[in-house]
Amino acid sequence: MYAYDEIDRTLVNERVSEFRDQVKRRLSGELTEDEFKILRLQNGVYLQLHAYMFRVAIPYGTLATNQMRALAHVARKYDRGYGHFTTRQNIQFNWIKLAELPDALEDLAKVGIHAMQTSGNNMRNVTSDQWAGVAPGEIEDPRIWSELIRQHTTLHPEFSFLPRKFKIAITASDHDRAAIKIHDIGLRLIKNEKGETGFEVLVGGGLGRTPFIAKTIKHFVHGRDILSYIEAILRVYNQYGRRDNIYKARIKILVHELGIEKFSREVEDEWQHIRNSSLQIDDEVIEDIRSRFTYPAYEKLPHMPDELRQAAADPDFEAWRKNSVAPHKVQGYSIVTISLKPTGGPPGDATAEQMDALADLADKYSFGEIRVGHEQNLALPHVAKRDLPALWKALDKLGLATPNVNLITDIIACPGLDYCSLANARSIPIAQELTRRFANHELANLIGRLHINISGCINACGHHHVGHIGILGVEKNGEEVYQITIGGRADENAALGTLIGPGVKFDEVADVVEDIVEAYLALRERPEELFMDTVKRLGVEPFKERVYATR
Amino acid sequence: MPLVNGGNIVDDSFVKLAVDTPVPAGGDILVPAERFLGEADGLLKRAGKVGVIWPNNRDIAELVPYLGKIAAIALVFPTFRDGRAYSQARLLRERYNYRGELRATGQVLRDQFVFMLRAGFDAFEVKKQADAEAFMQTAKRYSVFYQPTGDGRITALHRRMQLRHSEGVGT
Numbered sequence A: 001m002y003a004y005d006e007i008d009r010t011l012v013n014e015r016v017s018e019f020r021d022q023v024k025r026r027l028s029g030e031l032t033e034d035e036f037k038i039l040r041l042q043n044g045v046y047l048q049l050h051a052y053m054f055r056v057a058i059p060y061g062t063l064a065t066n067q068m069r070a071l072a073h074v075a076r077k078y079d080r081g082y083g084h085f086t087t088r089q090n091i092q093f094n095w096i097k098l099a100e101l102p103d104a105l106e107d108l109a110k111v112g113i114h115a116m117q118t119s120g121n122n123m124r125n126v127t128s129d130q131w132a133g134v135a136p137g138e139i140e141d142p143r144i145w146s147e148l149i150r151q152h153t154t155l156h157p158e159f160s161f162l163p164r165k166f167k168i169a170i171t172a173s174d175h176d177r178a179a180i181k182i183h184d185i186g187l188r189l190i191k192n193e194k195g196e197t198g199f200e201v202l203v204g205g206g207l208g209r210t211p212f213i214a215k216t217i218k219h220f221v222h223g224r225d226i227l228s229y230i231e232a233i234l235r236v237y238n239q240y241g242r243r244d245n246i247y248k249a250r251i252k253i254l255v256h257e258l259g260i261e262k263f264s265r266e267v268e269d270e271w272q273h274i275r276n277s278s279l280q281i282d283d284e285v286i287e288d289i290r291s292r293f294t295y296p297a298y299e300k301l302p303h304m305p306d307e308l309r310q311a312a313a314d315p316d317f318e319a320w321r322k323n324s325v326a327p328h329k330v331q332g333y334s335i336v337t338i339s340l341k342p343t344g345g346p347p348g349d350a351t352a353e354q355m356d357a358l359a360d361l362a363d364k365y366s367f368g369e370i371r372v373g374h375e376q377n378l379a380l381p382h383v384a385k386r387d388l389p390a391l392w393k394a395l396d397k398l399g400l401a402t403p404n405v406n407l408i409t410d411i412i413a414c415p416g417l418d419y420c421s422l423a424n425a426r427s428i429p430i431a432q433e434l435t436r437r438f439a440n441h442e443l444a445n446l447i448g449r450l451h452i453n454i455s456g457c458i459n460a461c462g463h464h465h466v467g468h469i470g471i472l473g474v475e476k477n478g479e480e481v482y483q484i485t486i487g488g489r490a491d492e493n494a495a496l497g498t499l500i501g502p503g504v505k506f507d508e509v510a511d512v513v514e515d516i517v518e519a520y521l522a523l524r525e526r527p528e529e530l531f532m533d534t535v536k537r538l539g540v541e542p543f544k545e546r547v548y549a550t551r
Numbered sequence B: 001m002p003l004v005n006g007g008n009i010v011d012d013s014f015v016k017l018a019v020d021t022p023v024p025a026g027g028d029i030l031v032p033a034e035r036f037l038g039e040a041d042g043l044l045k046r047a048g049k050v051g052v053i054w055p056n057n058r059d060i061a062e063l064v065p066y067l068g069k070i071a072a073i074a075l076v077f078p079t080f081r082d083g084r085a086y087s088q089a090r091l092l093r094e095r096y097n098y099r100g101e102l103r104a105t106g107q108v109l110r111d112q113f114v115f116m117l118r119a120g121f122d123a124f125e126v127k128k129q130a131d132a133e134a135f136m137q138t139a140k141r142y143s144v145f146y147q148p149t150g151d152g153r154i155t156a157l158h159r160r161m162q163l164r165h166s167e168g169v170g171t
Helices: A006-027 A033-041 A065-078 A098-109 A142-153 A223-240 A251-258 A260-274 A283-291 A306-311 A315-324 A352-365 A385-397 A428-437 A441-447 A506-523 A531-538 A541-548 B033-045 B060-066 B084-095 B110-119 B129-133 B135-139 B156-170
Strands: A045-047 A052-056 A062-064 A082-085 A091-096 A168-171 A185-191 A197-203 A215-222 A325-327 A333-338 A349-351 A369-372 A378-384 A452-455 A469-476 A479-486 B003-005 B008-010 B014-016 B028-032 B050-054 B072-077 B101-106 B123-125
Touching: A006 A033, A006 A098, A006 B156, A033 A045, A052 A065, A052 A098, A062 A065, A065 A082, A065 A091, A065 A098, A065 A352, A065 A369, A082 A352, A091 A098, A142 A168, A142 A185, A142 A223, A142 A283, A185 A223, A197 A223, A215 A223, A215 A260, A223 A251, A223 A260, A223 B084, A251 A260, A283 B156, A306 A315, A306 A385, A315 A325, A315 A333, A315 A385, A315 A441, A333 A385, A349 A352, A352 A369, A352 A378, A352 A385, A378 A385, A428 A452, A428 A506, A441 A506, A469 A506, A479 A506, A506 A531, A506 A541, A531 A541, B028 B033, B028 B072, B033 B050, B033 B060, B050 B060, B050 B101, B060 B084, B072 B084, B084 B101, B084 B110, B110 B135, B129 B135
Parallel strands: A168 A185, A452 A469, B014 B028, B028 B050, B050 B072, B072 B101, B101 B123
Antiparallel strands: A045 A052, A052 A091, A062 A369, A082 A091, A082 A349, A185 A197, A197 A215, A325 A333, A333 A378, A369 A378, A469 A479, B003 B008, B003 B123
């Protein structure tokens, strides 16, 4: 956990007081809605279909239990008793009143949480691997660098009015859980031959109307230069990114139009001017940030405790353990993913009661730490294996032990037409129906790893392009129509899915997914061949045939 | 539109010239970029200060040969969501060492003052009178800054280093 110091606390409080003044000026009419819009967006406030939506930052997905309780408090006091965890490790509240927002922000500031730059055309919340610091084989904890970048990008005097939003993600593992290739800047932490820390820098990834997988702009940028290198990218983007068309304003379009070679030359030129400046980071600065991250005092525990051996006789426990529990870098401990995808529920939602109860469980079983992943699930990062059976029972009582992590019902979905003013189609009801269709755990388990991602419009908040099965809702002649893609993925082998054919109606989506799954089960060479691999081996044709043969 | 300079509302000594208005014999003038580049020699010879209005989509490096001779540069915020002039301002101050007046024009509200000050602006054509009057208190709104810029304000990272070292002295 990173602990704010007085300096961080002061800044957040100053921001809250500024926003209080802005809200006051809006309510008195001193600011027009047009002027206020940009200011509220800089503080995570959107105007949605029914009310203001408030998005709170959870930097690199790490939460302390007192912070989780503060989120529960906001859900209870200012909203309707629940919150929605997002694909960028943030949380959204959907029913906030404008006049109460400064108070909500002030309550959150007390525990070191803010909503700065969770929307608007600025540098958004820095995201990272939700298993950072605990994943076996990780090079080093990427959150140290995430925090450095969080600070550097917060209220940046040059880059707070960019052509469009700008997202940075960091991973330090071979297996990319942070989806860095679909970010404006993706950073892969690596070591050079001298053993020094640095980054492979990728640029220009993003989904939306024109999806691109990020390209490598530089194979190694030394850690001490990472801020100046990011600054160089942003300076080129701020000056040359398109501002004439919102759909062409992301950095991916600039990179695409210039070509990665020309773009990287521009960045290199700029970087040479600023790399030997006060942006250079010395080891002491990194050590200072590292010193404010606390790590648990792990016990020396057996690899296979008796409690776990005994619980293995319970098939329900085993079903949960097999997909929710992952290896930890310390023997005797596990990382536990908590599914926020119950059968029939909206993906990513948690009630205030669940948040509070989870905070209690994290205090008891996970050294007071909780993580949020981009798949819209939570995780307890340091659970002693002997505690797994007790934890499972407690989670089950809370409705948080759905054994579907990484299975077909572990669906990513945007809020869609039920909440969002940009949406063309509903997302959540599609997800809910799919969780009911595949509620049978044996069937889901037989299918194996399969990610379905759903977006309710072309802006792609539900990451449909990179779902193994992607579902995009559009509007056609006043009707919701859904386009289905297969073969996308968001990990280190990131790829965009391929459209299988004409769009289908709302009522047909679940049937089509069932057809695709049945085709896969019939086509796979052996049970271990995952859906992704079958699609890769055979292409979309056999799936297309199956889906459209009878339609 | 009130002008804030040095933190106070002041009279603007500059007259803005259009592309085709005749150049007055004396007095301070602000000239559009294109016209300035075309008539620089003549303009710089006359009595009175000369400043340039520079659009936010033109390379600021073109101004470099004149930086020692001009008294003011007015950068433009056509809307306040268009932040290109922040980069131009920092380049002028931090790369090209421009020391004359650097003026923010266009959609300038109190909510940008801190960013603008940090980027190197020292004069502001403020859209609303109330914002101009609130300049001093708004400029002091923040005491913590995470990024180093040419304004020399100490960053959070460096303040922490100082704290560490001063704590270290006693131990």
